[in-house]
Amino acid sequence: MFLRTAWLVLRKDFAIEARSWEVLTTTLFFAASCVLVFAFAFVKEGRAVEDAASGILWIAVAFSGTLALGRTFERERYSETLRALLLAPAPRPALYIGKLLGMLAILGVAEALLVPMVAFMFQATLFARPLLLLGLLAGGTIGFAAVGTLFAAMLVRARSRDVLLPILLYPITIPVIIAGVRGTAALLESPPDEPIALMWIGILAAFDVVFVTLALWTFEPLMTE
Amino acid sequence: MKRLFVPLVVVTGVLFAIVPFLIANAPYESTMGLIQKIFYFHVPSWMAMYTGIGVCGVASGIYLFRNNRRADGYAVAGAEVAVLFGLMGLVSGPLWGRKAWGVWWQWDVRLTTALLLELIFIAYIMVRKYGGPGSEKLAAATALFGTATAPFVYKSVDIWRTVHPKTSVVPELLAGSMPGAALPFGLSALAFVLLAILFITVRTGLAHRQAALDDLYLELED
Numbered sequence: 001m002f003l004r005t006a007w008l009v010l011r012k013d014f015a016i017e018a019r020s021w022e023v024l025t026t027t028l029f030f031a032a033s034c035v036l037v038f039a040f041a042f043v044k045e046g047r048a049v050e051d052a053a054s055g056i057l058w059i060a061v062a063f064s065g066t067l068a069l070g071r072t073f074e075r076e077r078y079s080e081t082l083r084a085l086l087l088a089p090a091p092r093p094a095l096y097i098g099k100l101l102g103m104l105a106i107l108g109v110a111e112a113l114l115v116p117m118v119a120f121m122f123q124a125t126l127f128a129r130p131l132l133l134l135g136l137l138a139g140g141t142i143g144f145a146a147v148g149t150l151f152a153a154m155l156v157r158a159r160s161r162d163v164l165l166p167i168l169l170y171p172i173t174i175p176v177i178i179a180g181v182r183g184t185a186a187l188l189e190s191p192p193d194e195p196i197a198l199m200w201i202g203i204l205a206a207f208d209v210v211f212v213t214l215a216l217w218t219f220e221p222l223m224t225e
Numbered sequence: 226m227k228r229l230f231v232p233l234v235v236v237t238g239v240l241f242a243i244v245p246f247l248i249a250n251a252p253y254e255s256t257m258g259l260i261q262k263i264f265y266f267h268v269p270s271w272m273a274m275y276t277g278i279g280v281c282g283v284a285s286g287i288y289l290f291r292n293n294r295r296a297d298g299y300a301v302a303g304a305e306v307a308v309l310f311g312l313m314g315l316v317s318g319p320l321w322g323r324k325a326w327g328v329w330w331q332w333d334v335r336l337t338t339a340l341l342l343e344l345i346f347i348a349y350i351m352v353r354k355y356g357g358p359g360s361e362k363l364a365a366a367t368a369l370f371g372t373a374t375a376p377f378v379y380k381s382v383d384i385w386r387t388v389h390p391k392t393s394v395v396p397e398l399l400a401g402s403m404p405g406a407a408l409p410f411g412l413s414a415l416a417f418v419l420l421a422i423l424f425i426t427v428r429t430g431l432a433h434r435q436a437a438l439d440d441l442y443l444e445l446e447d
Contacts, residue, residue, distance in 0.1 A: 147370065150366065151363075151366070151367075154362070154363045154366060155356075155363065157359050158352075158356040158357055158359065158360050158363060159355065159356060159357030159358075159360075160355050160356070160357070163355070164351070164352055164355065164356060164363075167348050167351060167352070168348050168352060168363075168367055170344075171341050171344040171345040171348055172345060172367070172370045172371070172374070174341055175338065175341070175374065175377070178337070210373055211370075214369060214370060214373060218289060218366050218369060221289045221290055221292075221362070222289065222362055222363070222366055
């Protein structure tokens with residue numbers, strides 16, 4: 001029942017997205033333009049500042065993730081579909097998991113574009129340890145999306161939600177972003193610093209556990225009026 | 226709490242009157258000299274901030290899961306006190322750092338995460354102020370996430386190598402690592418925590434009155 005509900009919510013979101021590709025295309029475009037904007041800031045005489053690549057990658061993920069979160073839940077607000085979802089006789093945490101999986105899919109696609117783009121444009125050796133990079137990306141994305149989905153869902157009913165989402169999201173998720181940036185920077189060293197990257201993956205995993213547990217635990221009372 | 230309030234005010238007042246003299250007479254630390262005395266304000270401010278965070282976190286949990294509106298009053302008070310004392314810690318820290326490390330700000334883990342913690346509770350206040358109706362629950366969730374981050378900020382100096390001293394400094398000092406410093410520090414910490422508790426009590430009373438007033442307005446409109 002639980003997994004089936006989550007799957008149905010995810011399939012519903014995919015079906016809507018497949019009609020227009022609105023969230024995905026705007027997110028990807030925004031992610032790419034983020035990289036360009038940061039390139040202006042961190043490139044000196046045609047060469048990127050050392051260590052800039054990992055920071056640019058993660059900030060692009062965080063910014064485009066915020067945009068995608070806002071858009072996905074803005075869609076739920078039209079004609080009160082979120083309320084309809086909440087009225088359905090389904091476990092609330094399952095709705096959350098469904099939404100979270102949708103978010104992870106969008107961010108996953110965005111990262112699939114961003115990682116090669118940053119590696120290519122900043123001569124970053126991101127693919128030297130693909131498994132460790134995957135671990136860092138997965139850990140960071142789950143932590144960011146877990147908090148983001150919860151807050152975006154709550155903000156659907158609030159005033160000035162566009163401003164409040166980044167205000168709430170960034171202070172809480174910055175530890176996750178820092179862990180991602182430091183871990184990726186360790187991979188970019190030559191040779192890649194595997195123990196340090198593994199340590200950051202461990203920290204990311206700890207954050208993911210705390211954030212997902214807290215989110216699952218608070219989603220029900222938060223979405224009850 | 227009401228019966229305890231006046232005695233607490235008196236005790237806190239007396240403490241704040243005598244602690245400055247104790248601090249002035251405390252011995253100079255061997256390497257840092259006079260500047261080390263910021264310690265007597267800096268660490269107690271963070272202790273007071275954590276008192277606020279603790280109250281805010283527990284009250285937010287009770288508000289969210291039991292729908293207890295009185296708890297919400299404690300949560301606001303705790304958050305505002307946390308921001309106030311956090312600000313004090315964030316001001317006294319760089320003043321000390323300028324002399325001890327030569328720079329106002331170091332991007333080490335403790336300083337960065339402490340700033341984040343302060344930002345989370347400022348965000349809490351902003352959500353309540355600008356979030357419109359129903360934002361109290363949203364704020365309560367923010368507080369829970371902030372409270373979950375707080376122990377991590379406290380332990381960060383033990384996990385990473387930072388320029389900031391480790392958490393073991395305080396217990397060591399109280400055990401007598403620096404003769405003559407334990408008493409002024411202990412009393413200063415007690416004074417700050419008591420002040421935080423007093424602020425929280427007063428602010429909670431105000432929040433409860435505001436809630437009662439809102440209810441009366443609603444009744445009048447119906």
